[in-house]
Amino acid sequence: MKRLMKTTIAFILMLMLTVLPACTMSDSAKDLNSSAKNEVGKSGESITLRLTLWGAPNEISVYKKVIANFEAKNPNVKVELQSIPTDYDTKLTTMVAGNDEPDVAMMESGSIALPLAEEGKFLNLQTFLEKDPDLSLDSLVPNITYSSEVGNIIGIAPGPESYALFYNEDAFKDAGLTAPPSKVSEAWTWEEFVEVAKQLTLDNKGRNAADPEFDPKNIKQYGVNIGTFWGAYSNFIYSNGGDFISADGKTFALNQPEAVEALQKLADLVNVHHVAPSPVQAKNIPATNVALQTRKVAMVVDGQWNSSSLADTNTNFNVGVLPVMKEPVSTVVCGMFSIFKSTEHPEESWELVKALIDPEGSIDMLTYGTWMPSLKTWYTEDELVSKWTDNLKSRPSGYKDAVIDVMLNNSHQTPTGYVKNFNKIMDVVTPALDKVWLGQQTAQEAMDAIADKAQAQVKGRRDLE
Known part of the structure; x- marks a missing residue:
């Protein structure tokens, strides 16, 4: 078809030069190319886009x-939809290796997208954002774009997620405690949070963790699970x-004072205050909704996507701002x-x-509670906010302050988005942290012990100008 179109254009061009001698060749060619493009857009050359997700x-x-x-x-x-429910990264990597790349693909930043980006596999979407009349970088919610380099x-x-503090309202009522604040300006300090968690942690005789007689070996309700x-x-870590x-x-930074202090305080919830389950105990703790x-x-620090599963239960739950x-x-x-660079249809993609x-x-994903919107206007314009938050069990009373406002004003990009070689670094870090969560080493000892190995995997940041 492309060869036929070129032949047709050449013939028409020669005809126009014959009957319109007053036109220069450049003017005629320019007008004709424009007309040809408009005709393709109007009549619609049939194309197929492959989408994997x-x-x-x-x-x-x-x-x-x-x-x-x-x-x-259009x-x-x-659009040919290819759903890959399991082993997505492996299967997509195989497709790429076999030069069988889709036009558009869903990606996870740390595992596959950024390694492929470093091989130059993707189009730069910033060029589209800079010229698109309907969508720009400024119109997107913060921290939802991923870059291989600045x-x-x-x-x-398509659906960003943030973290919040989910809690069972009945647990607070039974303990005679005020519910967690939802506004950032009223957020608990870490010390306040720990004291509340103690009141909510109960042993099998109903004594809380602040009671001198509390039995930490027989806990029936933990105050929090992180x-x-x-x-x-x-x-x-970011908060600290x-x-x-x-x-x-x-430089590897998890052995630095700010990160070490945060990690130690988290470990102390388990091993000092006994208000959170250890990794071993957590094996008997079901998913957040259950x-x-x-x-x-009584409380869980988890992603806002849990709103959907909690809404499907009869739990009297709400959401507060993180301590x-x-x-x-x-x-x-x-x-x-x-968008893969190999696509033959970048504009349509x-x-x-x-x-x-x-x-x-x-x-449907927004009202169900699985996703949050990608556009700022859906957080700032009342009419749009109401579309995905009003009168929905998945969006309890604390949601707008604890999740929406925080997303706009107090969010931080995932480390997979800016830390190069993140997964390799974490392959070293995670086993060391297991010793911290189990109380076998302090955070400082564990992070210092693997600092050299972790440092060997540090390859820089993607957010540096």
């Missing part, structure tokens, strides 16, 4: 709706002024959509990405 059945259902709407608006474009955006998140995933504890690597990107419903725990060590912070984590991150298209 993962997701639960309800998420795939939403994507199918988005695709159907996109195809209706009748010349067919100025080279390789992915945009877990040992880096996404959860990163909130407190720490980081995974230094500001100049040259843990709060059954009162295995603060020095500054209020919530880490943003999310998947992203990227960009329009598909725009459709995938459009909150209107994913409204």
Whole structure:
């Protein structure tokens, strides 16, 4: 078809030069090329875009709706959806190795996207954002774009997530305690948080952790569960002024005072205050929705995506702002959509990405509680905010202050987005931290012991100008 079009254009061009001698060749060519492009856009050269992603059945259902709407608006474009529910990274890597890359793909920043970006596999989405009349970098929520280097955006998140403090309201009422604050200006200090957690931690005889007779070996309700995933504890490292690597990107930083102090305070919840389960004890703690419903725990630090599963239970739950060590912070984590450089249809692929991150298209995911919107206006304009928060069990009374306001004003990018070689660094860090959570070493001892090995994996930061 391309060869036929070139032949047709050449013939028409010769004809126009014959009948319109007053036109210069450059003017005629320019006008004709413009007309040809407009005709393709109007008549619609039939093209197919391949989209790969993962997701639960309800998420795939939403994507199918988005695709159907996109195809209706773009009748010349067919989207071939390829859902890969398991071993996504491995299967996509195999596709890339076999030169069988999709046009658009969902990516996770730490595991596959940034390594592929360093191989130059993706288009720079910043060039699209800079010229698009409908979408710009400023219109997106903070910390939801991923870059291989400054100025080279390789992915945009369709549904960002942040962390918050979920809690069982009945547990607080039974203990005679005031519920956690939802406003950042009223956030608990770490010390206040620990004292509340003690009141909520009960042994099998109903004594709380502040009672001298409390039995830490027979706990029926823990005050809090934070877990040992880096996404959860990163909130407190950032809150305490720490980081995974230094500001100049040259030095491993988890053995520095700010990070060590945060890690130690988290470990002390388990081993000193006995208000949180150890990794061994946590094996008997169910997922957040069940843990709060059954009162295995009274509070959980977890991602806002738990709103959906909690809404499906009869738990009387709410959400508060995270406790603060020095500054209020919530880490943003999310998947992203990227466009492979090998696509033959970059403009159409960009329009598909725009459709995938459009909150209107994913409204079911927003109201269900799984996602948050990617556009700032959906956090700041009352009419739009009400679409995904009003009168919904998945969005309890504390949600707007504890989650929406924090997302806009107190969020921090996931370390996978800016720490180069993050997974290799964490391969060294995680086993060492297991000794901290189990009380076998202090945070300082554990991080100092692996500092040299971790330093060998430090490759810099992506957010440096």
